[in-house]
Amino acid sequence: MRQRFDRQLQVGQLPVHELSLNLECRDEIIPVLAGLQFVFSDSRLRTKLMDLVGKDINEETQRELGREGFSYWQIVVLASVRLGCNLDYDKLQDLCENHRSLRCILQVGEWDDTSFNWRRIRDTLCLLSVDSLKQVSQAIVSAGQELHGDALSEIRADSFVIETNIHYPTDSSLILDGIRKLIPLCVQLSESLDEPGWRQSKHLLKRAKQLARVISQISASKSPKAKEALPGAYSKLLEFSNMLLERAKTLKNKGNRCNPLLVERLRVWIDLTEQVCSNARRRVLEGESVPNDEKLFSLFETHTQLYRRGKAGNPNQFGRLLLVFEDKAGFISHHAVLDRNATDEDVVVAESRKVQKLHRGQIEKASFDRGFYSEKNAQALQEIFQSPCLPPRHPKQYAEATRDASVEFRKSRQRHSGIESAIGALQRGNGLKRCRDRTELGLERYCALAILGRNIHTLGKLLIAQANPQCAAAKTRRAS
Numbered sequence: 001m002r003q004r005f006d007r008q009l010q011v012g013q014l015p016v017h018e019l020s021l022n023l024e025c026r027d028e029i030i031p032v033l034a035g036l037q038f039v040f041s042d043s044r045l046r047t048k049l050m051d052l053v054g055k056d057i058n059e060e061t062q063r064e065l066g067r068e069g070f071s072y073w074q075i076v077v078l079a080s081v082r083l084g085c086n087l088d089y090d091k092l093q094d095l096c097e098n099h100r101s102l103r104c105i106l107q108v109g110e111w112d113d114t115s116f117n118w119r120r121i122r123d124t125l126c127l128l129s130v131d132s133l134k135q136v137s138q139a140i141v142s143a144g145q146e147l148h149g150d151a152l153s154e155i156r157a158d159s160f161v162i163e164t165n166i167h168y169p170t171d172s173s174l175i176l177d178g179i180r181k182l183i184p185l186c187v188q189l190s191e192s193l194d195e196p197g198w199r200q201s202k203h204l205l206k207r208a209k210q211l212a213r214v215i216s217q218i219s220a221s222k223s224p225k226a227k228e229a230l231p232g233a234y235s236k237l238l239e240f241s242n243m244l245l246e247r248a249k250t251l252k253n254k255g256n257r258c259n260p261l262l263v264e265r266l267r268v269w270i271d272l273t274e275q276v277c278s279n280a281r282r283r284v285l286e287g288e289s290v291p292n293d294e295k296l297f298s299l300f301e302t303h304t305q306l307y308r309r310g311k312a313g314n315p316n317q318f319g320r321l322l323l324v325f326e327d328k329a330g331f332i333s334h335h336a337v338l339d340r341n342a343t344d345e346d347v348v349v350a351e352s353r354k355v356q357k358l359h360r361g362q363i364e365k366a367s368f369d370r371g372f373y374s375e376k377n378a379q380a381l382q383e384i385f386q387s388p389c390l391p392p393r394h395p396k397q398y399a400e401a402t403r404d405a406s407v408e409f410r411k412s413r414q415r416h417s418g419i420e421s422a423i424g425a426l427q428r429g430n431g432l433k434r435c436r437d438r439t440e441l442g443l444e445r446y447c448a449l450a451i452l453g454r455n456i457h458t459l460g461k462l463l464i465a466q467a468n469p470q471c472a473a474a475k476t477r478r479a480s
C-alpha cells in the first residue's frame with residue numbers, strides 16, 4: 001500500500017511549508033531542500049511529479065493493496081537528494097534517519113519509525129524508469145525557467161565521458177575475470193549433475209592467477225629483453241583458458257535439460273571469455289590491430305567504450321559519452337547518453353531539435369564546441385536556431401571564422417566556456433565522474449538521477465537568491 005503523500009500531520013511533525021532552512025549554511029543539501037519545499041508547496045507541480053512516479057512504482061500493481069511502502073512524495077525526495085548531494089545509499093540512509101530538515105521534507109515525525117534501510121531505498125529507486133525521471137526533471141526545469149524569466153532563449157551544449165565502474169582493462173585481466181566467473185558456475189553445475197572433474201577448482205583458479213601475474217610483471221618491466229617473453233606468457237594463459245573453456249562447454253552440453261537457468265549463465269560467460277581470448281590472440285600473438293567496436297573493455301559492464309579525447313592527464317577514458325544542454329538559468333534542460341559508437345557530430349542535430357521542442361521553440365542562441373562541427377550540421381543548426389555558434393574544427397578555418405564572425409557569434413563563443421563549469425559541477429557535486437550503478441540501464445538511470453538532483457539544486461539556488469541574495473547559501477562561483 002502506498003500513499004501519494006501524508007495529508008495528516010503526526011505528533012511532532014512540522015508542515016513542509018513551515019520548515020525554516022539555515023541559509024547561512026553552505027552545504028549543498030540546503031538548496032536541494034529549498035527546491036523540494038517549493039515543489040511541495042506548488043500543488044500542480046507536486047501532483048504531476050507524483051503521477052509520474054506512481055506510473056512506474058505501481059505499473060503492474062494497485063497502490064491500495066500490499067505492504068506499506070514509501071509514499072510517492074518520499075520517492076521524489078529520495079531520488080532528488082541521492083545524487084543532488086552525491087550520496088551513496090548508506091549516507092542517504094543516515095541522513096534520512098537523523099537530518100531533521102530532511103525528515104521534515106520527507107513528512108516523517110519525531111516518533112515515526114519508518115525504515116529507511118539502504119536496500120529498501122535502492123530497490124525503490126530502481127523501479128523508476130529513465131523516461132519518467134527525465135519528465136520529472138523537465139517539469140522542475142519548466143517551473144524554474146518561469147521563475148527566472150529569461151532562461152528559454154539561450155542554450156550551450158557539450159559532452160563528457162562518465163566513467164563506468166571497472167578496473168583498468170588489459171587482455172590478461174579480462175581473461176582472468178572470465179575464468180573467475182566460469183569456474184564457480186562449472187562447480188555449481190557439476191554438483192547439480194553429479195559430474196566429476198571440478199574437484200580441483202581452487203587449484204585451477206590459483207593457476208590462472210599465477211599466469212596472469214607473470215604477464216603483469218613482464219608488462220611492468222622496462223627491460224626490452226623482458227618484453228620478448230610476453231608472447232610466450234600469453235600463449236600459456238590462452239592455452240590454459242582454452243582447456244577450461246572446452247571443459248565448460250562439455251559440461252554445459254550435459255546440463256542443457258537439467259538446469260536451464262544455470263546453463264544460460266554459463267553460456268554467457270563462455271561467450272564473453274572466448275571473445276577476450278580471441279582479441280588477445282589477435283593482438284599479442286598475431287600482431288593484428290583489433291578495431292575498437294570489436295573490443296570488450298569489461299566483462300561486467302559490456303557497454304563500456306574507450307574514448308581518446310586528448311584530455312590532459314587522462315588521455316584514455318572508459319565509459320560512455322553524456323551530452324548535456326544548459327539553459328541561461330543554469331538548468332540542464334536536456335541530456336542524452338550516446339550510443340557506444342556515436343559521436344558528437346552524429347547526434348547534435350537530432351538532439352538540438354528535441355531541445356528546441358522542450359523550450360517551446362523559444363531558443364534563439366545556441367553554442368557548441370568544435371567537436372560538433374560538420375558543414376551539414378552547420379546548415380541544419382541554422383534552420384533550428386536563429387543564432388547558432390558552431391566553430392569549425394580546422395585551426396585555419398577556426399581562425400578565419402573567428403576573425404570574420406559577428407558580434408553575437410563572439411559573445412556566444414565567450415559564454416560557451418560556462419558549460420565546462422556545469423560539467424565540473426555535475427562531476428564533483430552530482431556523481432557523474434564515475435557511475436556507481438551497474439548495467440547499461442543502471443548507467444542511464446544514474447545519469448537521469450544526477451541531472452534531476454542538479455536541477456533541484458539549481459532551482460533551490462534561484463529561490464534562495466531571489467529571497468535573500470546576500471546569504472551564504474545563495475552565493476555561487478559559477479559563471480553565467
